[in-house]
Amino acid sequence: MSWFLISLHIGVMALALVHALVYKRDHRAALGWVGMIVLFPIAGPLLYFIFGINRIRSVARHFSGHYLPFLHFGYERADRHYVVNASDIESSLPAIMRVGKRVTHEPVSSGNCIELLYNGEAFFPRIVTAIDNAKQSVLLSSYLFSGRGIGKDVIQAMARAVNRGVTVRVIIDGTGALYSGKTALSGLRKAGVEVAEFMPLSLIPPSFGINLRNHRKIAIIDGDTAFFGGINIDSRHMVDDPNNRHKTKDVHFLATGPVVQSLQKVFQRDWWMVTRQELQGLPSPREEDGSGSVCCRVIDDGPDENLDALAMTLLGVFSAAQESITIMTPYFLPNRELLSALQSASLRGVKVQVVIPQRSNLRFVDWATRNMLWELILWDVEVYAQPPPFAHTKLLTIDGNYVMAGSANMDSRSLRLNFELGVEMHDKTLAELVSDHIQQTIAVSRRFTLSELDGRPIHYRLRDAFFWLFSSYL
Numbered sequence: 001m002s003w004f005l006i007s008l009h010i011g012v013m014a015l016a017l018v019h020a021l022v023y024k025r026d027h028r029a030a031l032g033w034v035g036m037i038v039l040f041p042i043a044g045p046l047l048y049f050i051f052g053i054n055r056i057r058s059v060a061r062h063f064s065g066h067y068l069p070f071l072h073f074g075y076e077r078a079d080r081h082y083v084v085n086a087s088d089i090e091s092s093l094p095a096i097m098r099v100g101k102r103v104t105h106e107p108v109s110s111g112n113c114i115e116l117l118y119n120g121e122a123f124f125p126r127i128v129t130a131i132d133n134a135k136q137s138v139l140l141s142s143y144l145f146s147g148r149g150i151g152k153d154v155i156q157a158m159a160r161a162v163n164r165g166v167t168v169r170v171i172i173d174g175t176g177a178l179y180s181g182k183t184a185l186s187g188l189r190k191a192g193v194e195v196a197e198f199m200p201l202s203l204i205p206p207s208f209g210i211n212l213r214n215h216r217k218i219a220i221i222d223g224d225t226a227f228f229g230g231i232n233i234d235s236r237h238m239v240d241d242p243n244n245r246h247k248t249k250d251v252h253f254l255a256t257g258p259v260v261q262s263l264q265k266v267f268q269r270d271w272w273m274v275t276r277q278e279l280q281g282l283p284s285p286r287e288e289d290g291s292g293s294v295c296c297r298v299i300d301d302g303p304d305e306n307l308d309a310l311a312m313t314l315l316g317v318f319s320a321a322q323e324s325i326t327i328m329t330p331y332f333l334p335n336r337e338l339l340s341a342l343q344s345a346s347l348r349g350v351k352v353q354v355v356i357p358q359r360s361n362l363r364f365v366d367w368a369t370r371n372m373l374w375e376l377i378l379w380d381v382e383v384y385a386q387p388p389p390f391a392h393t394k395l396l397t398i399d400g401n402y403v404m405a406g407s408a409n410m411d412s413r414s415l416r417l418n419f420e421l422g423v424e425m426h427d428k429t430l431a432e433l434v435s436d437h438i439q440q441t442i443a444v445s446r447r448f449t450l451s452e453l454d455g456r457p458i459h460y461r462l463r464d465a466f467f468w469l470f471s472s473y474l
Contacts (some may be wrong), residue, residue, distance in 0.1 A: 096316075099312075109262065109296050112293075117254055118251055119249055123227070123231050124153065127154065131158060131161050137166065139282075145234070146232075146233060155191055162191055170194070171271060172195065196274040198270070198273075215407045215418040217421075218421060228407075229251055230405075236248040253405060257291075259296035263421075266298060293429070303418075310422050314396075317402065318342060321399055324351045330357055353383075354382070358387055358388065365411075370453065374453045394406065407420050412471060
């Protein structure tokens with residue numbers, strides 16, 4: 001029996017060691033797991049196979065139709081089936097827009113018109129009107145979709161579209177649907193809408209992919225009008241409503257032009273992932289599209305073959321910044337690489353400003369954030385806490401001509417675990433509008449100081465540090 005246990009330990013230890021050495025990207029994590037595997041017979045390799053292997057990407061790839069062998073020892077990285085040479089880069093693009101080209105291999109589309117929609121008061125009337133005017137198709141994806149309040153108005157508009165013969169398809173995240181008790185799902189189905197639930201949690205068959213969430217918020221009408229940004233289909237974004245107890249500010253974007261087709265392709269891919277149905281015969285943009293001034297690129301990001309697309313783009317554009325970087329985000333827990341990029345930019349003389357909520361809807365994220373802010377403030381990065389109501393806004397501007405917006409937060413959950421969307425926009429006028437919005441917020445916000453953070457009572461510092469340990473999953 002003892003020889004059997006020794007042989008078993010040697011076998012599983014060797015397998016675990018090979019996996020840890022080949023697969024782990026962080027040498028500190030690899031060294032820690034190697035020590036546990038060697039020093040703790042049976043238990044060490046067992047703990048590694050349970051907790052040390054990141055199965056997120058394997059599950060995501062399987063879900064998206066890219067299957068891996070049972071014993072897979074590949075690297076945890078994005079798939080890049082192409083080589084980009086200098087000649088492949090549009091020479092007319094500024095350096096900051098070449099980054100996304102190298103990361104995604106997707107070209108920039110010119111001639112787009114982009115309009116900012118502030119909060120639900122601006123967004124919901126426009127999308128209801130667009131659905132009412134739809135002639136061929138309505139495609140919508142949302143993390144949250146409430147069946148009550150303003151969500152009911154959107155469902156009724158979709159019901160009217162279905163009655164006119166318009167094809168209406170909706171993707172709702174399986175976890176996000178739970179927030180509203182799945183009332184939207186039943187309401188949409190009763191209205192004749194084709195609804196797909198993105199990885200719903202279930203016991204039979206077992207499905208517990210709580211980390212694989214579709215966090216995108218996009219809508220495409222007739223292939224020529226699109227909405228994207230951070231606003232969910234939920235009444236909490238109606239900030240002027242005095243009866244709204246959970247007011248949530250946000251900015252959404254309305255787009256026309258070639259970028260609409262790029263957003264439509266993202267929806268098509270998500271629909272196939274959920275239903276395994278290819279969407280055929282979707283409308284093409286109108287001939288008059290292409291008259292705008294904004295250059296755009298859509299960045300499709302997720303824990304599958306698009307792993308790290310947004311994170312690598314952010315690293316590149318932070319490094320390309322020459323004058324200013326301004327970030328507005330509801331949750332701010334950047335990884336070590338992004339943190340270093342912001343510190344480096346500040347050291348180069350770039351003015352770096354970060355705007356976060358004084359209090360978000362996730363207090364443990366706020367606490368974890370407080371634990372790491374000193375690392376930026378020490379190197380002259382300006383960090384501001386904006387007053388209530390809670391701002392769910394996700395905006396980035398650089399050097400007065402570059403904007404990135406979409407669904408991703410500046411944290412590991414968005415940049416490593418979720419299916420997210422980012423849209424790069426290059427236009428001076430648009431950048432000024434976005435920058436003005438952020439600067440108006442900064443004017444009424446409170447700036448964090450190093451003495452304030454250092455002066456926190458020890459029990460607060462311990463609390464904040466404890467939640468910071470879980471930054472990769474918050």
